[in-house]
Amino acid sequence: MRTYNLKIGGEPFKARIVEYSESKVVVNxxxxxxxxxxxxxxxxxxxxxxxxxxxxxxxxxxxxxLPVSKLSAGLVIAPLPGVVKSILVKEGDAVKEGDxxxxxxxxxxxxxxxxxxxxxxxxxxxxxxxxxxxxxLLIDIEGK
Numbered sequence: 001m002r003t004y005n006l007k008i009g010g011e012p013f014k015a016r017i018v019e020y021s022e023s024k025v026v027v028n029x030x031x032x033x034x035x036x037x038x039x040x041x042x043x044x045x046x047x048x049x050x051x052x053x054x055x056x057x058x059x060x061x062x063x064x065x066l067p068v069s070k071l072s073a074g075l076v077i078a079p080l081p082g083v084v085k086s087i088l089v090k091e092g093d094a095v096k097e098g099d100x101x102x103x104x105x106x107x108x109x110x111x112x113x114x115x116x117x118x119x120x121x122x123x124x125x126x127x128x129x130x131x132x133x134x135x136x137l138l139i140d141i142e143g144k
Contacts, residue, residue: 018077019125019137026075028135033075073117076139078132082106086128089139093121101139104132119143 004015006029018033019026025036082104089101095115102113122142126132 016135018075018135026137028077033077074119074141074143075137076101076113076115076141078104078134078136078138079113080104080106080111081131081133082111084126084128084130084132084138085110087124087126087139089121089124091121091124095119095121095141101141102126104138113138115139115141117141117143 006013006015013030016028017025018028023038025038027034027036083106085103085105087102089095089099095101096118097115099115100112101115101121104111104113119141121139123140125137125139132138
């Protein structure tokens, strides 16, 4: 996906759209993931942050974006482009942080992709044999 260079409050950010649908957008902003809800077409198009996380301790202005750490931990994102070789979980399975949930073949090597949180597999967004791009959403894990 395309990367955008942004300035927010004079501070530079790199933004990449990870997932896009009619109702929401997941954006990777300097490595932190944000879920943005999109209002229906009949209303003026606007974007609303759905979840927020504790504020970082820094000298940034109050208007600077905050990381959505709980959101990002529940999303399994492709760390590099490749082909889905196997999916080791199914929707409804309980997983623990560190459990291997998917194998991604990239550059003729198998890469084990692990869950970054405890929870239940909510949605699997890919199938075996699918080609995926870096930062593409693979699996959504709902926390317990």
